[in-house]
Amino acid sequence: MVIDGIEMEEHSGDPGDSIAELLLRIAERDQAAFAGLYDALSSRMFGLILRVLVDRAQSEEVLQEVFLEIWQSASQYSPNKGQGRTWVLTMTHRRAVDRVRSAQASVERDVRIGIRNVGVEFDGVAEDVELRWEGRRVVHALQQLPEKQKEALTLAYYGGYSQREISALTGTPIGTVKTRMRDGLSRLRSKMGVMA
Structure with a gap:
């Protein structure tokens, strides 16, 4: 095969x-x-x-x-x-x-x-707080994405799946998965005020 x-x-x-x-x-x-x-x-x-x-x-x-x-x-x-x-x-x-x-x-x-x-040290505490705050911002911004983009990014970054594996899991062509991830990351950056 x-x-x-x-x-x-x-x-x-x-x-x-x-x-x-x-x-x-x-x-x-x-x-x-x-x-x-x-x-x-x-x-x-x-x-x-x-x-x-x-x-x-x-x-x-x-x-x-x-x-x-x-x-x-x-x-x-x-x-x-x-x-x-x-x-x-x-x-x-x-x-x-x-x-x-x-x-x-x-x-x-x-x-x-x-x-x-x-x-x-104060810096260690401040850094911990900043990381937690940033994590919450990412989750909030991710929830605002269209469902298909959110699904692709969640599977990739939280599930550890490759684009090919996401394609197989969702039954979606690999090109569509790549587009969803690219567009989703672009929207995520925009929502978080991060310059590309």
């Missing part, structure tokens, strides 16, 4: 199937399969984590945690419930969001008991 000019083995009719096969082998403690999964998805996973956390060092830590979780819980993956790639990327996103929530909870807890007042 040929997909996008690439010869695929007949049993892997879905690109996610190869990831599913690796996960099944990892469940049996196959180290070569684990290395194969790392080679296949680590850069996409790291990009997704970095978009959520922004901090490179924390993103590297979370990536390690996700791969440890995959090694320990690959037996819980069931191919009949979804694609392997989706399972891995969902786990990755969940772990990154958990890290953000944990950091926020820690800060809030420390502030409540007054420990954070010692040794905290």
